[in-house]
Amino acid sequence: MKFKLQNLLKIALILSVFGTTIDTWLHGDSINSFLFLNLNLSDNFATGFSKIFSLITLIVCLLNLYSDYFKKLLWVPFSWFLSIAITTTLLHSSFGYEVSLLTKSMRYLLPLIILYGFNTKKSILFFKIAISTTFIGHGIEAMLEHPVFMDYLFDFFSGYLNVEPSLSTVRHTLFIIGLIDILMALTIWFNRNNFNLTYFFIWGLITALERIDYMGINGIYDFLMRAPHFFIPLSFLIYNIFKDKNFSIQKQDVSI
Amino acid sequence: MKLLKLFLIGFLFTLSTYARDVQHMRIVWHEDPATEAYVAWTTKGLIPTGRNRVYYDTKSHGGDYKKYKYSKRAFIQKPYSYSFSFLHAVKLKDLKPSTKYFFVIRSGKDTTEEFHFITAPNNPNEEFELLFGGDSRSDQAARRKMNLLMKDIIKANPKTLALVHGGDYVANGLSWKEWKEWLDDYQLTISDEGRVLPIIPTRGNHEISKALYDDIFIWPGNIIRPNYYTTKIAETSLITLNTNWIVGGPQKNWLKKELKKASKDSKWILANYHRPAYPAVKKPGRALKHWVPLFEDYQVDLVFESDGHVLKRTAPIYRNQVDFEKGITYVGEGGLGVKQRSPSKKDAWYFQSPGYAVSAHHAMKLRVTPDKLYFSVHLEDLSLYDEMEITPRQR
Numbered sequence: 001m002k003f004k005l006q007n008l009l010k011i012a013l014i015l016s017v018f019g020t021t022i023d024t025w026l027h028g029d030s031i032n033s034f035l036f037l038n039l040n041l042s043d044n045f046a047t048g049f050s051k052i053f054s055l056i057t058l059i060v061c062l063l064n065l066y067s068d069y070f071k072k073l074l075w076v077p078f079s080w081f082l083s084i085a086i087t088t089t090l091l092h093s094s095f096g097y098e099v100s101l102l103t104k105s106m107r108y109l110l111p112l113i114i115l116y117g118f119n120t121k122k123s124i125l126f127f128k129i130a131i132s133t134t135f136i137g138h139g140i141e142a143m144l145e146h147p148v149f150m151d152y153l154f155d156f157f158s159g160y161l162n163v164e165p166s167l168s169t170v171r172h173t174l175f176i177i178g179l180i181d182i183l184m185a186l187t188i189w190f191n192r193n194n195f196n197l198t199y200f201f202i203w204g205l206i207t208a209l210e211r212i213d214y215m216g217i218n219g220i221y222d223f224l225m226r227a228p229h230f231f232i233p234l235s236f237l238i239y240n241i242f243k244d245k246n247f248s249i250q251k252q253d254v255s256i
Numbered sequence: 257m258k259l260l261k262l263f264l265i266g267f268l269f270t271l272s273t274y275a276r277d278v279q280h281m282r283i284v285w286h287e288d289p290a291t292e293a294y295v296a297w298t299t300k301g302l303i304p305t306g307r308n309r310v311y312y313d314t315k316s317h318g319g320d321y322k323k324y325k326y327s328k329r330a331f332i333q334k335p336y337s338y339s340f341s342f343l344h345a346v347k348l349k350d351l352k353p354s355t356k357y358f359f360v361i362r363s364g365k366d367t368t369e370e371f372h373f374i375t376a377p378n379n380p381n382e383e384f385e386l387l388f389g390g391d392s393r394s395d396q397a398a399r400r401k402m403n404l405l406m407k408d409i410i411k412a413n414p415k416t417l418a419l420v421h422g423g424d425y426v427a428n429g430l431s432w433k434e435w436k437e438w439l440d441d442y443q444l445t446i447s448d449e450g451r452v453l454p455i456i457p458t459r460g461n462h463e464i465s466k467a468l469y470d471d472i473f474i475w476p477g478n479i480i481r482p483n484y485y486t487t488k489i490a491e492t493s494l495i496t497l498n499t500n501w502i503v504g505g506p507q508k509n510w511l512k513k514e515l516k517k518a519s520k521d522s523k524w525i526l527a528n529y530h531r532p533a534y535p536a537v538k539k540p541g542r543a544l545k546h547w548v549p550l551f552e553d554y555q556v557d558l559v560f561e562s563d564g565h566v567l568k569r570t571a572p573i574y575r576n577q578v579d580f581e582k583g584i585t586y587v588g589e590g591g592l593g594v595k596q597r598s599p600s601k602k603d604a605w606y607f608q609s610p611g612y613a614v615s616a617h618h619a620m621k622l623r624v625t626p627d628k629l630y631f632s633v634h635l636e637d638l639s640l641y642d643e644m645e646i647t648p649r650q651r
Contacts (some may be wrong), residue, residue: 027535036595037394043597043615047598047600092461147501151503151542165505172506214545218540
């Protein structure tokens, strides 16, 4: 099997952009709200701008899958995802309560990881920043008792374990989850090993799948937009495993 | 040293001068508005405990505080969260239902003019009206206009008792500056005769930090059941929920209990919360999964939602289909000042006739009578946009 890990990341980016584009077209996004509410632009312009921005981003990602010739255009998805994170933060204006710049970092840094090539010095730095900030951001939200996470836990306990948990059980569980997330996120700066990469992959996948479990079919694009949360650690995990087993690995664009 | 003493005296004098300004007077209703009400206000400086009182009576005394029959000391005196201004609140208890209460606030040496409000009835045969609306953030000029509209509505309708605000009062719930402006603007709803429109509050997503929200709407130390409650007015149960907290789990269980109770002791059941289950703009909130089946099981009469910045009314919905017999109508989406959007989902199945979704600032009015609920929508020029009658349900 000849498969480039760089392509795995490109697929993750397309899935994430596709999910976010559907979300934007169906329900609007924070860029649209920011242009309309904070910059006083017309609703039609704001909505149109958001939709076109998302479409251009999707086209750029597809072109990039087709050929590396369009590599430089990866700044477009980076800008788009970063704009979503910034406008979400500005719209809620509550620093400390709105940590989208942290939680969405895997999404906006993935294009840069691809741009600088898999497993290069720069992409590893972006990978570490993306993993640590995303998990620290979610860890903070969990420790601050994010109501959506609490709902997921209540559903999980009653749906899968068939027990009705008390509020304090859910609070404590979420606190522990948040703490583990933050501690694990820090480990990436000291040692990138199979253990922490497996944790990031499994936890990223479970929390993305939870969207489908909770919202049914409406949760599919929420799941897709979180594709980088499990694809990025997965690609580095595959690299680690195969590197250890002395498979054929190149420094850039690793193939296994 | 002398200079320091002089400075301190000067500073304290300035502080006490500032302290005289009683601002942001408001009445907040929670669970039993027939017999209870919170009167709250702001001062710029700290005033010693015991010198913050509300003097009240069922007769007017023109503002001479010594003549009022009753007086009550503030039970909350503290700085607002993230602010140097001070909150004072008095809880009036054992009030008579359907009664006009006149009151003045005395803080330090400053006494306000006389205001009044009317308590809710407890007689099921008595008619009353409530105003509904949400999202008064971001556009101050439009918010002021809507507040003046509400003032006109209560002037023309003495039976209009209170405003049920659907949340998102300000853009940044952590900003005292924004709340101060909101509270200043709310004074525009006070009629020329001094009639105050009590607020039944709902928490929105812009009140994500609850500290200031809890200060302003008097939720002291409410940790166990945060910001959801039932307001009972005669045979009407208005269930206000919190979409900014756990929607399933404890809140869902509580809602189920409340609906069970209300289905036995109330002719009319209303629900009110911020994030819509059947939205006109954004994606559906978690209420769709956890609360809507309960609303349908217990046949809630009308549901108020906010957040979308449009005006909407859905067709009656039951089990995700239009059903004119068992269906529940969802109205609202917030138009008390925030810039109005184009409703991107106006062609969704749940907006088929008689449903609609349009872009317009609005306030909604509900007249509760023993036989029917009369729902109406008023635009910012006071014109009537929509009307609907609801008859009692079989439960």
